[in-house]
Amino acid sequence: MRKSKWLVWSLVLALVFVTAACSKKDPAPSASGGTGTGGKDAPKTEQQGKPDTVKVWTYPVHAKYEDDLKDLIKDFNAKYPNIKVEYEMLSWAEGPKKFDVALNAGDPPDLYFHAVSGQYVSTGLALQLDQYLTPEIKGDYLPGTLDLAKIQGKQYGLPLYQFQWGWGGNKRILEEAGVDWKKIQQQGWTWSEFAEIAKKLTKKLPDGSMQYGLVTDGNGANNDFIQLVTRNSGLDDVVDKDGKFIWNDDRILDSLKFIDGLMKSGVMPKETAALAAQKRTDMFYAGQAAIISKAIPYYDVMIANRNKDIDAGKVKGEKIDYIQLPVPHNDKYPAKTTSGAEGYVAFKQKNDKGEEHAKNTFLVMEALSGAKAGNSANELCLPFVRQSQAKLFEGKGLAQPYNKAAAEAMAKSVAMPVDLTISADTSAKVKQYYEQVVKPGVQALFTGSKTPDQLADEFKSKGKQILGQ
Amino acid sequence: MRSTTSHAAGSGAARFRQFLRNYGWAYAFIAVPVLLFLVFTLYPVGWAFVISFQKYGILKSTWVGFDNYTYMFKDDVFWKSMRNTVIFTIGTVPVNILISFGLAFLIFQLKQRAQTFFKAVLYLPTVASGVTLSIVWIAIFDPTPSGMLNRLLIQLGLDPVIWLGQKSTALFSLMLMSWLGSHGSGIILYLAAMGGIPKSLYEAADIDHASGWKKFSRITWPLLKPTTLYLLVTGVITSFQVFISVYLMTQGGPDFATTTIAYLIYQTAFNFNQFGLASAQAFVLAAVIVIVSVLQFKFFSTDIEY
Structure with a gap:
């Protein structure tokens, strides 16, 4: 009999343990007053x-x-x-x-x-x-x-x-190439101006490694890069503030051709599709990247701290003076800052x-x-x-x-981010479009497996399919 | 009549007490894991099955019938991910079994102390987390000429390769990582199985002047079949669920070249918040795994005796 009791208790305890572990907590009691006010209607929790x-x-x-x-x-x-x-x-x-x-x-x-x-x-x-x-x-x-x-x-x-997202430059490299970075900071630059400058920034270094005009992290986070470029081609986002699909005209084709040109001319490394964010930063620190994409003004402080660490002997490498740069814009459209x-x-x-x-x-x-x-x-x-x-x-x-x-x-x-005005449903579809269409598409552009024209057509047709327009 | 009933009830209670005395502790011990299984496995799986027919919302879900399944079967990305998963499985499981077997066979010839050393060394990667290993492999697959694997290629006079960044090599790179990765469990299982083969069989073969190959093909390999089948079934199940390496190294790219079904489920659920569709994808994956496992048992276990 005693054994049976123990058994029953064991089973009951097991049941209680499992159900207690899985049970939902009771909602906290609510009251009409504010705890912060310390008023008469203070919540029950406070009363307790x-x-x-x-x-x-x-x-x-x-x-x-x-x-x-x-x-x-x-x-x-x-x-x-x-x-x-x-x-x-x-x-x-x-x-x-x-x-x-x-x-x-x-x-x-x-x-x-x-x-x-x-x-x-x-x-x-x-x-x-x-x-x-x-x-x-x-x-x-x-x-x-x-x-x-x-x-x-x-x-x-x-x-x-x-x-704010922009691009960031290495002062020494920019000045060696005769780039008037102060003027660019204040007045911006067009894609054709950037293409000319970037050629001067791209060269083989004495140790055999390459110095690239522009480096971005193409592995995973490349939606940021295409967004920075397309925003400067008159496209605030995939959809406009009313949720209407707008990546369907020459503005997107121009953007893709711009990126393709940078890849083909060697301004951007051919390994871009596989570059992780850390590798991009490492290349910037190693003087292998004159300009990096998706740079924020905070890099000024971060790089200044690294310079101090170099002085203190904690870090090895060349000290860098950071230059915040705007993203260049399509010659036909005004500059826009991603913010x-x-x-x-x-x-x-x-x-x-x-x-x-x-x-x-x-x-x-x-x-x-x-x-x-x-x-x-x-x-x-x-x-x-x-x-x-x-x-x-x-x-x-x-x-x-x-x-x-x-x-x-x-x-x-x-x-202005369109996310603030479009419906949640459209916002979710835009996210899906970026993940399933834009991200793989831009990677294909980086690797040269798709041409800008093919990709622009794909963006258009998939946009119709996912965003229903 | 009353006395008969009370007598029957009394004997029923007595039988129950007797049953408890005989088997009660066994049931008590079993009850805890069974309850845990019911609450933490069966209930969530059942609930996920229900969700697969819904457009899931945190506060309110809508019944959509087979819409999630219909959408999934029409989705190009789903079929690409299924194709990638099958290629990954075919490309890794048999090779991994062969590597494990080969290493175990070599280790088995050694003395006990050397065996223990190699067992420990080869089991170590199994203990390391997939995340850590992936980070190491990211450095190995560094696409620039300064990458570890690319340096080796350059030394051999070959061009550097953008391992994870191009469609032609991305999935292969993940397979390479699997081939050179963890074989610890397989080696240990094969070594245990090899140790269990009676020496008398080899002695008899020696008397008959059997060659090394004959001994291997007629004694060793057939008697290792249960282990091979176990490794095959568990290997297929694991590789159908490959996720960590994809998530950490390629995020399914480039251009869906490494999107596997497990990664797609994750992306559908946690990137697109489509839990209904993700549940449907998960159930199709489960069904595929069950079918493949049943087929493996049917075709490979015919001459196995346990």
Whole structure:
């Protein structure tokens, strides 16, 4: 009998263990007041003595960002002791995947560092923020910057900085080839001007290795490269701001011919399709790349730090002076800077934690995006998004004055991301088009297995198939 | 009547107690893994099967019948990935079995201490993670003339190759990585099986003046067939699911040359958020693996006795 009892208990315990491990947590109690206000309607969690916890998933936005974040959280907790902020620093390589899994499981963090995306909104879990934005907060943002975190007119994020993608040059190599880089920084350059200059930048080095005019990472991330080029050929994206497919005329063919010309003339290495991002950087550091694609103003600081490491004997190699350059544009179309905003995006969970928690999430979000948070834009040498940030960091810029001026010049011709205006469904189809048509297509162009004409036709027909136009 | 019923109930309870006394512990021990299997394997698989007929949404899913399956069978990329997977499997599994067998055969001739050394050395890559190995292979396949493999080619007077960047060599490069990769498990299994072959059979063959080849083809190989079949079936299953090397080294490119079905499932689910379609693809992959495994057992296990 005793044995039977033990057996029954063992089975019951096993069942309890398994079911407990798999059971869903009860949603947190909600209340109408705000924890932060400390009002009468404080949430049950507070009444029970438990602080409300807001989860933040973020990235090492710049080298000192984690220190900044700790400071911001400390300041916030001094004001709101009942809201606990739990943050997790993700790696740039694996973080997006981790977040996608969490989001699709219905359990994203309350705040996630990223640009807003139509696909986030289509899940129904992105938290709309318009109701929480006070006139003071709205007024602090510089004109147009808040719009960069809206989807179809609704606010889902607060930008921390406005990023810019351009090209980056090696000052020594540019000057040796007689390139007037200051003029290019301020006035831009056309494709034909670039083609002429790039020929001078491409040569065999004394050690037998090649110095290329332009190097990009063709392995995996090449959608960035084609986007930079096509934006400078009058095509803001695959679709226009109304979701209409536009990669179907001579502008796309011109772009493909431009890239093909760079490959055939040897300005870009024939191994481009297999070059990873790190290899591109290594080639730049080794003086084998005069210009690299997808470069950001922050490279100025990053490369200056590398120069210090070389001086200190920690790193071997040639010191480089970094030059921020705009992407050259089609002779027939104006220059456009690829830009957007990154910052915090707010989410609720499938098991909604209630309005109180949403309010607390916004409080944390605002605290992580305020004046002091402007250090991110400062460190990254990017234009500020809030007046309070610009004021606090005035005269503290880290970039070389000429690169700062170049970033400011590039900010004048920004292409607004179409993702902000198109529907989530179109946004998902555009993503699929990039992954299944553009990415393999551009790789085929790099390897010479498809001609620009073949590829332009393919882009057109697949666009019709996937985007239905 | 009542007494008969209560007597029957009493004897039933007694029989149950007896059953518990005899087999209870066995069932208790089995219950935990069975429950874990039901909750963590069978339930998700069943749920994924349901999702394969839906347009999946986190908050709301829509029933779409066979739409996901219809779309998948009309999709060029699905067929390309299936083709790549089959080529990869045919190109790697038999070669890997031969390499494992060859190495095991050579090691088996050595003294015990040398055997242990080689077993340990050759098993080491099995312990290393696929991610680490892929990073090493990325350096080996560096497309520039300074790449490790390209340096070797240049030394031999050949032109450097863009290993992972061109359609003609990308899938071959992944196969090469598999050939030169982990054979630890196969070697250990073959060595164990070789050690289990009775020496008397070889002694009898020696008495009959059988040649080395005769001994190999009539004794060694036939008696290793169960091990070979096991390696064949598990190898095919594993290679149909090849993912890490594709994800880390080529991301399916260039131009879908290395997109395998497992990578396509991942991409469909986590890049395009089409979980319904990804589930449908996963079930087709599972069905293919089951069919191939059944065929392997049917055709290769006819003269195997366990």
